[in-house]
Amino acid sequence: MKIAMVGSGYVGLVSGACFADFGHDVVCIDNDPKKIEALEKGVMPIYEPGLADLVETNVRGGRLSFSNDLGSAIEGAQAIFIAVGTPSRRGDGHADLTYVYQVAKEIGEKLSGPAVIVTKSTVPVGTGDEVERILSESGTPHKFAVVSNPEFLREGAAIGDFKRPDRIVIGAEDDFGREVMSEVYRPLFLNRAPILFTGRRTSELIKYAGNAFLATKITFINEMADLCEKVGADVQDVARGIGLDNRIGAKFLHAGPGYGGSCFPKDTLALLKTAEDFDSPVRIVEAVVKVNEARKRAMGRKVIEALGGSAEARGRKVAMLGLTFKPNTDDMRDSPAIAVAQALDDAGAIVAAYDPEGMELAKPLMPWVEMKANAYEAIDGADAIVIVTEWDAFRALDLNRVKSIANTPLMVDLRNVYDPADMAEKGFTYIGVGRG
Structure with a gap:
């Protein structure tokens, strides 16, 4: 299957290289010519263990290539992934979807055949609906479906997470989208990776809810650490004691200086803004954000x-x-x-x-x-x-x-x-x- 990955940053490059390693024909696209030039020379734009070798292997095998020409790159692709950045918007904290919508518009204008357009970027609930509207208004005569497929990659362990996932979430509204995505992930069926098919809006919310819950665990154990210092207890023993309860689990119970990175800060903030927009406040997440800062x-x-x-x-x-x-x-x-x-x-x-x-x-x-x-x-x-x-x-x-x-x-x-x-x-x- 030919796959086009629009966006060659952390998510797009890791996902594209892994799909190529499964045997798909993948082209990673970026509008930054310098990035594409560097990738063609084997220079990675990010540090991720094992990524440079994975990219080199699949480029050499003819399964992975790079382009800054979206029109030619998506020609013949059955699945077109949107994996561009969605940073917090300055001023209000909403996810900035400018790049997502720009890419959707360009795909609609240059689509050359039936394809499933997949939002791999982390996006608020309802983004898939807007992407579908943009594609429809582009006037493309070709059959398409819009699917949500959030990523769950940990920086530093992304390749292993992609190849041995604890779940794959696919939000699709029709059989065409589900069938194409099943073929995209067919190589992982051998690993018996759980694939959860949901509605598109449910899939979009799963990503935010998951990150907010993990951020809550981190913030909770950090507050317990402060209490431990006051009462003379050891937070590591407390974490182990509660983590052995399989209803809680040991992961993300390591006290420290707070969470950071590309996901938790912006995703918790975006979830708060979505909750405000729908008049359904999430007070726990509000507290998590304030305490962490x-x-x-x-x-x-x-x-x-x-x-x-x-x-x-x-x-x-x-x-x-x-x-x-x-x-x-x-x-x-x-x-x-x-x-x-x-x-x-x-x-x-x-x-x-x-x-x-x-x-x-x-x-x-x-x-x-x-x-x-x-x-x-x-x-x-x-x-x-x-x-x-x-x-x-x-x-x-x-x-x-x-x-x-x-x-x-x-x-x-x-x-x-x-x-x-x-x-x-x-x-x-x-x-x-x-x-x-």
Whole structure:
């Protein structure tokens, strides 16, 4: 089957490469000529483990190609995926659907045969209806169906998530859409991946509801961490104790500096706006958004307090280990590290940082931070060491070396990577999250 993937960013490129690896003929389309040129040279626009090799294998096999000419690229495609960005709209927080609708209009004008148009981008309820209207008004004589097929890819584990999904959600309103999508995902039938067919609006809401629920779990355990610090309990044991209840589950119960990234912040906000539009408020999600934003800045204050307060923090050097919102990605969008670094700068601290993949994208977001070549360069002469992102490279630091080059053996571990007793034994002042 020929598949056209409009948008060669994170979702489009990963999905296109994986579809090609299943044996489909895939062309990834983007309106940025420089991106297409780079992809044709094997240069990835994002960091995702295994993606460069997957792309290279399928380009070499003739199953994956790239284009910035939408008209020729969609010719003969039975499934055309829309995988463009839907960032939060400035001013009101609604998902910005400008790119989705522009692509829909262009597809309608250039459609050359029967096809299913699939919204892979995360879009609010009712977007598929508008895409269908745009296609109908384009005057295309060809049969088409509009389907919702949300992505559930975790940055850093996206290829595995695509190839071994815990579910595939397809929102279709007719047999044509369902039949074509069944053929698209037929290779996954062998893995017995659960495929859930729903109505289009239900499918659109599933994505937002799922992300909002996971964001709620993160925020809940973060508030429990604060309570643990007050009462002298250990949040990691609390998380394990409740996570063993299979009605709750252990995932997303890791206390830390709050959620960030490309999905949770914008999707929770978009869900709030949708709820407002339909006069059906979601109070829990409202609280989650407010608490999470406050938490990021609070983690900066936690470091300042560890240094002895604002007066003592001025002029002191802080080493930040990790800048991306999670490990195994270079994504800096809404990373808690930004708020932590800003709070430290506001207090007059000198901030040095190291991240294995995110420093280039971090530089324009925090120009006052000194980027270092490795963790030990950042730690050298530091009065406090802060673990912000739990990269594997930070899980087994040479603590004797750290102690010898740091000005003060003080570690604020915002991801609870290290054991408090071990750190105390090695002569560190250690402060974790939710470990009273």
